Amino acid sequence: MAVQVDDLPLPPDEPEPDPDGAADAEKADILVVDDLPEKLLVFRTVLEELGQNLVLVRSGADALREILQREFAVILLDVNMPGIDGFETATLIRQHRRCRHTPIIFITSYADEMQTARGYSLGAVDYILSPVVPEILRSKVAVFVALYQMRRQVRRQADARAAVMAAQAARRVAEANDRRSAFLAHASRMLSGSLQITVAMNALAGLLVPELATLAVVLLCDADLGAGEMLAASGQAGGAALQLSTGREARLHEQVRGALHDAAHTRQPVRLDPEALAVLTPAAFGLSAAGETFPPLRRAQAVPLVFGERVLGAVLIACSDVGESGAADAGLLEELAARAATAFENARLYLVLQREMLERQAAQEELQRTNRRKDEFLAMMSHELRNPLAPIQTAVQVIRRVAAPHPKVAWALDIAERQLKQLTRLIEELLDVARISQGKIVLKHETLDLNAVIAQSVETVQPFVDGRRQALKVVVPQQPAWLLGDVARLTQVIANLLHNAAKYSPEGTGIELLCWLEEDEAVLSVRDHGIGIDAALLPRIFDLFEQGERGLDRAQGGLGVGLTLARRLTEMHGGRIEAFSEGPDRGSEFRLRLPRVGRVAPATGQALPQETAMAPWREALRILVVDDNHDAATGIAAMLELEGHAVCTAHDGEQALSAATTHRAVVVVLDIGLPLLDGYEVARRMRAQPLLAGALLIALTGYGQSEDRQAAMEAGFDHHFVKPADPQLLLACIRQWSRQQAPGGAGERRPTVNAS
Structure with a gap:
């Protein structure tokens, strides 16, 4: 809401002051309301150069008491105060006839569209963000002080002509403020009307041309928005419609491109020199002149578009008439640039959100494809692994029928059948999971x-x-x-x-x-x-x-x-x-x-537990076989028994240490993956015992990487075999070691036992 000069209150009639007091009588009263003493000190320091009477108070209540006692040229009012805030204080001030039209300048550290509109509805003539710029604050207060003094001088001199001229001047200022406020409000609506960056760029160009400039260039500098994209616009007041041209920044003249990048880099406005102005023509941007001729450009500057710590772009405006500076002053352009930067940041966040959603969607689709490939692989693998099971089962049955009765043959076939059933169960589970995932069950x-x-x-x-x-x-x-x-x-x-x-x-x-x-x-x-x-x-x-x-x-x-x-x-x-x-x-x-499909009463029942047991075998070279898989341990033991050795078995680390001493083993075939104590620890403890220090330690394990072999050697093993090991290689290793222990062999003789 603008304040017009002829509406300003006139001071009461006063007697003519004496010459000695003329200077004091010319001073205007300025009311400053802020609850922080340090800010009042700042305002005093900034405004005391005006040479006026400063009245500093710290609350809305104190301000209301002061306006009852005197008239003020201008009131500087903090928005955020305890008790009565700035808006409430302004409302109460407007209720007093004396101050109904006193200019109020709101001081605040934050202002949005709604807050600004409320302030202007209460008769504010300006809105200044804190921290204040001393020169701007001083100049704005000086304007209203000058207006107030002008009205007082008009009344004192009773010069009707001067009063009319002063009123007209104030009206023009107020109308300019009204136009400025209306323009910025319109700009905010236009810039925030869409989250598309191209729409925001077009809106900014339409606000600049031809209202504030004859030619404008908008350049994007943020990677999320598409750094290097630019939009050029030209037009003249009363001329043809606004013309737009898009493209990459490479189309721009080197000097123009440099000015835009300098503004973005320094975050400060950059003025173009006359040489650069000469290249700013519509034709340089693929535009035709708006009308018969395109007037020469008189001045141009590049302004950065900054939001927080992020530089989103820069905008260049060029004017053909120096008189355009009345509308396109630096403050107005900076405010427009700030609002444009906010709109561009919203568009950037929208683009980032869209990109993240697309990435999540692509990741989800890839995960679905991966799951589908996994299911297909499980199905294929299960089928391929199941194919050999039938001939294995057949072979076991054939051996049972044609082989001569022998306990070892029967025992071996029993192991084969048990392991075959386990393998079949695992494969069937894999196949069933794949079938369910594919909806085939x-x-x-x-x-x-x-x-x-x-x-x-x-x-x-x-x-x-x-x-x-x-x-x-x-x-x-x-x-x-x-x-x-x-x-x-x-x-x-x-x-x-x-x-x-x-x-x-x-x-x-x-x-x-x-x-x-x-x-x-x-x-x-x-x-x-x-x-x-x-x-x-x-x-x-x-x-x-x-x-x-x-x-x-x-x-x-x-x-x-x-x-x-x-x-x-x-x-x-x-x-x-x-x-x-x-x-x-x-x-x-x-x-x-x-x-259920029916209802019955519960009752109890029983089941019968059963037990099974296994007995060890013994034969000639004293060998200990250690494996937590009973079938694997018994199978190796049987193979070694056929060689004439005395073999015993153990199924965990602690049993192995006890059995090695009891059995007086000279050869230990030891699994790495054991319960209670793993094979590495068992080997280290065996090597620490005098009776086992020279024994042959053979690692037989499913861990077959190079680091596993190295760990076995460091633990004290002599050899490392990976499951399933070739039985002949295992027997050859033991025979070679046994020969080395014989008289004349390379090693020390280990005790052996005869078959019993």
Whole structure:
């Protein structure tokens, strides 16, 4: 809201002052309101050069008391004050007739469009951001002081003509302020009308030409916005329509391009010299003259577009008439540049957000492609690995039929069949996961009794449980628990849970399978007393290939797909599966919930534990075989027995150290990945014992990298074989070492034993 001079209050009639007091009588009163003493000191320092009377107060209430006692030429009012803030103080000031039209300049450290509009609605004549520029503040206050003194002088001299001229001058100033405020408000609306950078550039060009300049060039300097893109515009007031031209900055003349980059680099306006002005013609930007002729340009400057610490671009304006400076003053251009920089920053953030969304979308699509390729690979690998299983199974059966009865042959074929079944199970799990991921598994739904499925599942895993000397307790309802599902797949789910419970529980422990009926569900719980599940792993336990941390022994083995398969098959039946554990070594529980098609009462039942045992073999050179895989240890022992050696086996590090001393072994075939103590530590402790210091230590392990071989040598091993090792090479190594220990051999003779 602009203030016009003829609306300014006239001072009350006063007697003519004496000549000695004339100077004091000419001084105007200036009211400064701010709650901070240090800022009042700054205002005093800045304004005391005006030679006027400064009244400094620290609150709105004090300001209201002062305006009741005297009249002020201008009021400088801080917006943010405790108690009565600047806007409330201005409202109260306007309620007094004496100060209804007193010019108010708001001082603030922050102002947005809404706050500025409110200030002008209260009669503010200007808005100055803090910290203030002394020259600007002093000049603006001086204008209003001069206007006030002019009105007082007009009244004193009763010069009607002078009063009219002063009023007209003040009106022009007010109208200019009105035009400035309206222009900036319009500029803000135009620049913020879109988040597209091209639209913002066009809007800025339309604001500059022809209102403020005859020709304008907007150059982008920020990489996110497309550094090097430029827009040129030309036009004249009353001439043809605005002309625009876009392109790269390479089209610009070297001097023009240099001025724009200098402004962006220094963050300060840069004026063009007359030589550079000569090259600023519409034709240089692919534009035609607006009208018959294009007037020569008189002045031009480049202004940076800065938002915070980021330089977004620069704008060059050129004017053909020096008189245009009245509208395009430096302050107005700087404010317009600041608003344009805000609009450009919003457009940049929008572009960055769009780019990030596209990148996330591309990453998601790539992840989907990766998952699809993984599923295809699992399916292909499972099929390819399953192909050799049939001939292996056939070969085992042929050997059973044609080979002469022999305990070792029967034992070897038993091992082959057990390992073949394990390999088949792992491959089937991989294949099933791939099938489910590709949607290729179709359930054969039928009405079934969950008790029958449980019995079939227990039968499937009973040999594995018995082999680990574990007791399986089964409690099921007395009446049938009717479900709608696929018998084979539900058997697979329950057997998988039981197999996991047995695999991750120590030998000789108990496993419980409990089943009961709830309102609409049949619930099956498998509980063990094994290694438990870490809290960090529990939320991911059903993820594909997810397993807990394992040591070198890999005692539990597996691929980490069994639980994933169980969950997906359960979900295909409309059920869900949950995992519970109190932490490591506290056991775990897996609870399966399936929808029922009938209701029966729960009851209890039993299961019968069974035990199995293995006996060691002994033969001639005293050899110790250590492997946590019983079949692997027994197989190597049998092969060495056939050579006439006395062999014993151990299945963990502590057993190995004890057996090596008891058996007085001279050769130790030692696995690296052992429970309790790994093979490296066992080898180091054996080398520290006098009886084993000269023994032949052979590492037989699945860890076959060069660093693994180096670690084995440093631990005291003599040789390093990678599984599956060639039996003949292993035997040749032992025979060579034995020959070296014989009289005349290269090494010291080790004691041997005869076959017994």
